[in-house]
Amino acid sequence: MLKINGLKTCLLVLLFTLQAGNLYADAGRDSILHELDEAIRNKAAYIHNRESRIAHIRDAAVDTGFNRLQLLYLNFSKYNLDSAIYYVKQSLQLAEATHNKPEQQSAHLRLAILYSSLGKYRESEQLLNGIQKKDLPAYLYAEYYEAWMRFYEHYATNGYTDAYARQIHLYRDSLIQVLDTSGTAWKVLKAEQDIYSGKTAGAETVLRRLLHTLPQNDWYHPMVPYLLGSMYRQRRDTAAQIYYYALSALSDTRAAVKDHASLLNLALLCYATGDVDRAYRYTRSAIEDALFARVQFRSRQMAEFLTVVSTAYQERETLRRQQLQQYLLAISLLSFFLLAAVVYVYRQMKKMQRLKEEIDAGSKQLALLNKDIIQKNAQLQERNSQLSEANHIKEEYIARFFDLCSAYISKLETYRKTLNQKATGKKMDELFEMLRSTTLVDTELEELYRHFDHIFLHLYPDFVRHFNSLLLPEEQVTLKPGELLNTELRIFALIRLGITDSNKIADFLRYSVSTIYNYRTKARNKAAVPRDEFEKQVMKAGISGEKTA
Numbered sequence: 001m002l003k004i005n006g007l008k009t010c011l012l013v014l015l016f017t018l019q020a021g022n023l024y025a026d027a028g029r030d031s032i033l034h035e036l037d038e039a040i041r042n043k044a045a046y047i048h049n050r051e052s053r054i055a056h057i058r059d060a061a062v063d064t065g066f067n068r069l070q071l072l073y074l075n076f077s078k079y080n081l082d083s084a085i086y087y088v089k090q091s092l093q094l095a096e097a098t099h100n101k102p103e104q105q106s107a108h109l110r111l112a113i114l115y116s117s118l119g120k121y122r123e124s125e126q127l128l129n130g131i132q133k134k135d136l137p138a139y140l141y142a143e144y145y146e147a148w149m150r151f152y153e154h155y156a157t158n159g160y161t162d163a164y165a166r167q168i169h170l171y172r173d174s175l176i177q178v179l180d181t182s183g184t185a186w187k188v189l190k191a192e193q194d195i196y197s198g199k200t201a202g203a204e205t206v207l208r209r210l211l212h213t214l215p216q217n218d219w220y221h222p223m224v225p226y227l228l229g230s231m232y233r234q235r236r237d238t239a240a241q242i243y244y245y246a247l248s249a250l251s252d253t254r255a256a257v258k259d260h261a262s263l264l265n266l267a268l269l270c271y272a273t274g275d276v277d278r279a280y281r282y283t284r285s286a287i288e289d290a291l292f293a294r295v296q297f298r299s300r301q302m303a304e305f306l307t308v309v310s311t312a313y314q315e316r317e318t319l320r321r322q323q324l325q326q327y328l329l330a331i332s333l334l335s336f337f338l339l340a341a342v343v344y345v346y347r348q349m350k351k352m353q354r355l356k357e358e359i360d361a362g363s364k365q366l367a368l369l370n371k372d373i374i375q376k377n378a379q380l381q382e383r384n385s386q387l388s389e390a391n392h393i394k395e396e397y398i399a400r401f402f403d404l405c406s407a408y409i410s411k412l413e414t415y416r417k418t419l420n421q422k423a424t425g426k427k428m429d430e431l432f433e434m435l436r437s438t439t440l441v442d443t444e445l446e447e448l449y450r451h452f453d454h455i456f457l458h459l460y461p462d463f464v465r466h467f468n469s470l471l472l473p474e475e476q477v478t479l480k481p482g483e484l485l486n487t488e489l490r491i492f493a494l495i496r497l498g499i500t501d502s503n504k505i506a507d508f509l510r511y512s513v514s515t516i517y518n519y520r521t522k523a524r525n526k527a528a529v530p531r532d533e534f535e536k537q538v539m540k541a542g543i544s545g546e547k548t549a
Contacts, residue, residue, distance in 0.1 A: 029239060032246045033278070036266075039253040040285050050079060050256035066091060066103055073110060074219075078257045081294045085114050102137050109140070109147040116154040117259070117295055124151055138178075145175035169196065184210065188220050188227070195231045204231060222251040226262045242269050249282075258293030260286040445510065453484035456493045460542040467492060470537050475526035487511075491519050492538050500535070 039046070054075050057068065069091040076084035088110045095103035108127050115124035128151060133144055149171035156164040172193050179186040187210060191203040210224045229244035248262035263286045271279035289295075350358060422430050457463065467489060468476040477489060485493060487509065494505050502516040509516070520535075527534040 029243045029246070032243060032250065036246050036250045036253065037278075037281075039250055040281065043253060043256070043285075046254055046256045050075070054079075066094065066100075069094070077110075077114070078259050079293060080258070081114055081118055085111065088114065102140060105131060105136055105140055106143055109143045112147045113150045116151045119154075121151070121155050141178045142175060145171050145178065149175060169193070184214065184218070184220050188223055192227055195227060195234070198234075200231050200234065204228070207231075216251065217255070222248045222255065222257060222262065224248075225251065229262065229265065238269065238273070242266065242273075245269065258289040259295050260289055449490070450484075452490070452493075456497070457484055460493075460496065463493065463496065463541045464489060466541040467538065470529055470534060471523075471526050472528050488519055488523065491516060492523065492535075495535055496538055496541050 054072065057071050057075065069087050072087040073084050073091070076087060088107050092104060092107035092111070095101075095107060108131055112124045112127040115121075115127065128147055131144065133141065136144055149168055152164050152167045152171065156168065172189060176186060176189050176193060179189065187206055191206045194200065194203040207224050207228050210220070211228070214221045214224060225244040225247040229241045229248060232238075232240035232244065245262045245266040249260060249266055251257075252260055252262060263282050267279045267282035267286065270276075270282065422428075460466075464477070464479070464485075471477070477486065479486060479489075490509060491505055494508065499505060499508070502513050502520070505511075506513045506516045524531040524534045529537055
């Protein structure tokens with residue numbers, strides 16, 4: 001509890017120092033944050049790319065010796081520590097079988113780094129203490145110094161002290177001495193050493209040059225903007241910190257790197273500047289990746305920060321829900337008064353009609369209402385069986401609904417400000433042109449349908465296959481590249497959600513009722529099941545094995 005309170009105190013101090021800066025005024029910084037948000041949403045694609053590269057190395061390579069195992073280790077070292085350890089142990093076994101002493105020593109050094117990343121500091125230290133520098137060939141000195149440096153860096157996350165800092169500085173300096181001065185590793189480590197020694201001017205020049213010359217797939221590419229962010233942290237330039245940490249996190253995410261120092265630092269800055277939503281998303285993403293890769297040395301720091309951010313996030317969500325309830329209550333009251341006014345006017349008009357017509361009309365209305373009640377009761381019994389399904393759907397939709405509401409409110413506010421600026425500036429032609437334009441509506445409809453497709457397929461990922469199984473083979477639906485649902489599938493997706501009224505479907509999809517009816521009729525005519533059973537079978541999509549929200 002004291003650690004969490006200490007973290008809160010640090011965050012409050014950081015927040016106080018940031019008040020003088022306008023963090024979101026720079027368009028470039030906003031742009032890189034939006035790119036990072038999009039990259040995090042598409043993490044699965046980047047993971048697939050990395051898995052494909054690894055599979056190519058593992059399965060297609062002819063070489064089964066040290067080079068192949070080294071490549072596999074490098075590809076797993078910042079992606080999945082268990083797999084990285086597996087291939088290092090394979091290298092160790094091969095080295096022992098071939099009596100290759102240097103390869104055995106190299107494997108032990110790599111294992112030491114991986115163990116300290118896993119939080120197995122005792123095992124890591126035992127391996128390192130078992131290796132004497134005098135017994136190593138000169139070309140392994142760099143690996144030796146790096147292993148000790150990483151050990152102290154990882155161990156220091158449990159409680160940073162001057163003693164650890166001195167050890168890190170000592171081994172980094174030793175590593176710099178044995179590296180090729182023309183290589184990228186030397187330049188990056190020398191810049192890092194200069195930054196932590198307070199010599200930022202020369203380091204900045206080197207890092208900026210590397211930032212523009214290193215290819216995106218270079219091992220050190222994410223490290224360069226991370227060090228620039230650390231340099232600007234010393235200078236208390238929060239805007240630059242956010243930009244460069246976001247650039248580093250973006251590079252990590254696109255490379256499917258799971259060890260996120262930059263993303264966690266960025267989350268801390270977002271929280272301190274009041275961007276709780278981003279802070280929560282970034283922290284959660286960093287923890288998910290750390291759990292996937294089993295990176296343990298930063299886990300305590302992540303857990304403490306997530307506790308703080310989650311509390312703030314939940315408080316904000318509670319406030320939003322309360323505001324929404326207040327708005328709904330106000331709308332309900334206004335609707336009630338409007339309904340009361342309509343009823344009053346209607347009754348005043350009816351006073352001029354004959355009493356018998358009023359009684360007859362009332363009797364007919366009552367009969368219709370009774371019939372409707374009977375139908376509603378029958379529907380209610382059927383709907384009760386669907387409640388369990390609705391429970392998990394509503395949770396998913398509530399979360400998406402809040403996101404959409406927030407986005408739409410922001411867009412409406414932006415649109416209102418634009419109209420206000422046009423009106424204030426007496427740009428009436430432009431104002432009328434904007435009011436006549438349907439571009440905003442068309443764009444929002446397209447965005448709405450895209451969100452609907454994503455949400456629906458998240459709830460019913462097997463829907464398209466299930467729908468096609470109900471059609472004749474030659475009539476099955478084939479989607480275009482990049483298309484999630486087409487109009488026909490969207491109609492039956494709405495039916496699957498319980499919206500069976502063609503009028504409502506037509507309103508939602510902006511089609512005529514006759515068009516919706518034609519789509520439904522054509523689908524029944526193409527059915528491989530009895531026509532009368534087709535839509536009932538559509539309603540069964542996902543019932544047996546759908547995932548819960």
